[in-house]
Amino acid sequence: MALLFMDGFDHYSFNEITQKWTARDSSSIYSNDIKPTSGRRGGGALLVGSSGGLYKSVPARATFILGVAIYPVTMPSTGGGQPLFELRDGSTQQIYVFIDTAAKLRVYRGGGVLLATSDNPLPVATWSYVEFKATIDNSVGAYELRVNGQTWLTASGIDTQNSANAFANYACLGISGANDANIYYDDFYLCDTSGAANNDFLGDVRIDVLVPTGPGTYQDWTPSTGTDHAALIDETAPNTTDYLTGATPGAKETLTLGDLPVQGSVVAVQVCNYLAKADSGSAKARNLIRSGTTDAYGPESALSTSYVYNLSVYETDPATGNAWSTAAVNALEVGVEVAQ
Structure with missing residues (x-):
């Protein structure tokens, strides 16, 4: 299998978040919520505020690919910005993507080590589809960050490993930070490279619920x-x-x-x-x-x-x-x- 998980946030409410995801940062509806009509096509979307995010436990892998539609409602004005998504080994950040107060995207190794910053800002109050592929390793690590199908940041042969293990086993969305941002997420997918299909960037995907x-x-x-x-x-x-x-x-x-x-x-x-x-x-x-x-x-x-x-x-x-x-x-x- 290469496609591990997907979520369009269309078929459940705030109360069921941890019945589909492994955990969340905050139990407050003001920090993370499912908004049933705020998605890209009028369906549901995840809203993450200043102190909430979701965690999904996945099989330990060195390489993951994820994609998600992102709509910044308000930009962070404190704390330097906010993590958009992360790959973790347990509670330890391995690598993550961060949006700063100027709406530019940054890639960090865990522990706050800045690897790169985008030249362009992510549009505010607009849906963008953001994809990220990362390999966790001390010496042959790599990443590529795409926005709407275009490569914004990429590097290889670098250190992307922060824990003792060259893998991640959690994918995280909208992890909390000391800021006041509000960001919508929709149409999330997560892949690894283990299968014959769906083992690389999928591009801008839509996730529809059939009942x-x-x-x-x-x-x-x-x-x-x-x-x-x-x-x-x-x-x-x-x-x-x-x-x-x-x-x-x-x-x-x-x-x-x-x-x-x-x-x-x-x-x-x-x-x-x-x-x-x-x-x-x-x-x-x-x-x-x-x-x-x-x-x-x-x-x-x-x-x-x-x-x-x-x-x-x-x-x-x-x-x-x-x-x-x-x-x-x-x-x-x-x-x-x-x-x-």
């Missing part, structure tokens, strides 16, 4: 009310007052989805099932997609009595082994299977 619209091939789970399975789980921010329940190992549930809003190439599909167990004892589930007559599964996940997003990324269509087409995504069924 259940009707029954699929499998209808083994039980609705909490009524008979319309899709109607119980079609909210873009979760509503757990109604739900589907699966109890028997092997019980499957799939549903059809709405169509993609535009035609075009599809990088990947990410399934986001909002799951919890209902009682004591062990319970496991795994995500499921059905393309044509082919079923494909995500890894088994142990559930707790607290809800969490169970995420699986599918970079190719399991029915063909090739890249997704718009038609294949529009015909896709998505669901879940009880594993234990």
